Amino acid sequence: MVLRRAPHPVGLAVALFFFAQSMTPSLLPRVWYLQGVATGISVATGYGLGCLVAWILRRCGVQPQWSATTRRYGWWVLAAVAVVVIPTFLVLGSWWQQIVRELVGLERLERLLYLPVLPVAVLVALVLIAMARILRFGVVWLSALSARFMPDGVAKVAAIVVVVVLLVVIFDHGLYRGILSVAEGSAAASDHGTADGVNRPAAPERSGSPDSFEDWDTLGREGRTFVAGGPTADEIADATGEPALTPIRAYVGKESADTVAEGAERVVAELERAGAFERSVVAVVTTTGRGWVNENVAGALEFVSGGDSAIAAMQYSFLPSPLAFLADRETPQDAGRALFDAVYERWDELPEDARPKLVVFGESLGSYGGQAAFASGDSIVELTDGALLVGTPNFAEPWGRITEGRDEGSFERLPVVDGGRNIRFASVPDDADLPAEWELPRVVFWQHASDPITWWSFDLILHKPDWLREPLGPDVDPGMRWIPFVTFWQVTLDMVFSAEVPDGHGHSYGVDAVDLWADILPPSGWSSDDTIRVREALSGRSQNAELQATAE
Incomplete structure (x- = not known):
């Protein structure tokens, strides 16, 4: 046997x-x-x-x-x-x-x-x-059977080919597609639900409100959470000590559009309706697979801009990011390009002296999809007034080319690019403080040394990456070593609960977004005391949301 x-x-x-x-x-x-x-x-x-x-x-x-x-x-x-x-x-x-x-x-x-x-x-x-x-037995058995009709060497090759083809058919057309089909059906059903404590907004500045072109029920679970959340004008004013506006959040769910291009057009229509192009900042965010936007990053931008901002986002999938990427690697990029291009086209029509600052942000699969709108780091600098790209996956471009072309002597986990003239990398806010002058526009790639989403790659199977050759990050065990095959599976399993760690580690990105937005879009007269107060306000909102979720 x-x-x-x-x-x-x-x-x-x-x-x-x-x-x-x-x-x-x-x-x-x-x-x-x-x-x-x-x-x-x-x-x-x-x-x-x-x-x-x-x-x-x-x-x-x-x-x-x-x-x-x-x-x-x-x-x-x-x-x-x-x-x-x-x-x-x-x-x-x-x-x-x-x-x-x-x-x-x-x-x-x-x-x-x-x-x-x-x-x-x-x-x-x-x-x-x-x-x-069992696979080896199958190859041997098929080879022996085939050897009756063809030369022995040809029979062995034919047996291997047949077994490989059968494996591909079973896993790709059977298990893989079957699991994805079940997952998508389950995710689509879940998308119709609404998180506890989330209520339809009344403010006209929000999609899904009575004044909105988008029905509340079409926004999806994450979209409803996004437009119903965020700081109010009073909360922003209390934290900054200055008058504030109600931030605009424009969002379109997957059910509202047949294509990402149509969805992007609907987002622009929502921006127009809410008066977004009269604000001082318009932010384009590419969501994760099921439409999630990091509330810390979005809220920090709204605090730092005094509420004089508009955020544009849309949902392009029902699946969580890992499954969305396995099922379709093109749609996140198509969505990122479509949304940025649509907003940029409308923004570009405005007189130069009347344009708001145009920025982009996204996390994880959102960073991957959002970067698809740009050919290079220089392209991000040329086409935007700033960017905050968070927890970027290792397969994203132009992140990969920017990292590969870093200045000699800088680390892979914290590259220095062109001396830090426009583009900087940070694990914590202080990492963005480099000796060289930081010119506008400013772009930040925010990535933790312990984030497996950023450092996972198939290359880990047989190739030792630079980030394991160099001094490790402060939150990575100094005893970590690269072992062929083993390290790949360790980092793969690290990804499962990578967001279930305290902020500042793994794939959990929190109130440090305040410091980074204050660097990217420095408000007039902004001080370190302002940053501290806004961090406390944003942290308080996050804690209250967690307590409410626990109580419910």
């Missing part, structure tokens, strides 16, 4: 090494079951690599003839090493996780909770190894 075949000792030895390495720290703390999955995948990968090396050596004629006694001693040595290594690295892994939790501001957990890592890892590894053996 193919599943009963004895394990290969070389495969087990390499698997044991990968087990130990998988317990080392990465960017964020992992709950025990995610650590178990990461470890299980790493163990299966190590076993497969060990078997591959042994197979290659055999094909090269290296076939040691060990005696039965030597083999028996070898198994005993391997077992003894495993008895030492496995519990040792389980203990070390739980200790490392406590250190990572402290670095990102989380409380310590009982280390005994880490014990289930081992059974989960073993189960995951056994399932993956069993699947690999």
Whole structure:
């Protein structure tokens, strides 16, 4: 029976090494079951690599003839090493996780909770190894069958091709599309709901209000939350000590338009209706997949601008960002281009001395989609009056080209571009303070050293990135190391709860947005005291929202 075949000792030895390495720290703390999955995948990968090396050596004629006694001693040595290594690295892994939790501001957990890592890892590894053996058996069986009708070499190649094609059909047209179909249906149904405590706005400055062209019910769950939220004119005035306006929030849901181009046109119509082009700042934001906008980033802009602002956004998918990206990588970019182009076209029609400042922002998949409107960093500087791009995924452009072309000697996690003349990178606001004069327009890429969304890449499988060659960020465990294959799966699993950590770490971006907007759009007479008061006001709003959600 193919599943009963004895394990290969070389495969087990390499698997044991990968087990130990998988317990080392990465960017964020992992709950025990995610650590178990990461470890299980790493163990299966190590076993497969060990078997591959042994197979290659055999094909090269290296076939040691060990005696039965030597083999028996070898198994005993391997077992003894495993008895030492496995519990040792389980203990070390739980200790490392406590250190990572402290670095990102989380409380310590009982280390005994880490014990289930081992059974989960073993189960995951056994399932993956069993699947690999079944595939190998399928290739061998098909090859033997085909060899009756064609040369042996051709039969082996044909068998491999058939198995690969079957896998693609099963996973792409079966599991993958089936899961996405179910997820999209569920997400679309959920989109009709409204979060607790969210009520239809009465202010004409908001989409979905009685004066709006957009029906409240068409905005989607995240859209309704967005237009119903944000600081009021009184709250802004209390924080800044200056008269304030009610900020404009224009939003169009996916149900309102058949295409992203039509949705963008409807957003512009909402901006026109609300008088957005008479404000001092118009911001174009590309949302995440299901239409989410970071309230901290949006609210900070409204506080800093004294409410004399308008934010334009639209929903382009029902799916959360990870699934939206897997399902369709083009639509976020199409939406980002369509919305910016539509707003820019209307803005460009205004007399130069009557134009509001035009800025862009977006987070995560929103940053990825929003950047599609620009060919380069210079293009962002040329076409806008500023930008705040948050938690940018590693596959986004022009972020990738800008990072790659950074000034010599600057770090990948905090690049310096052209001395920081217009474009700057920051993990915390002070990172944006460089010796060179910061000219207008100002662009900030806001990214945390511990954000796996920014640093995840398929290149991690076999390539050590610069951000792991250079000094690590202050909230990343100094013990993090790059290990082929292992680091990729560690960072992949880090992404699952990357936003469930305190602000300032991982993929959680909070009130530091106030400092960054004050840098990008420096208000006349603005002081550090103003920044402190606005940070406190914005933080208070966030805490109240969390308390209300908990109570409900």
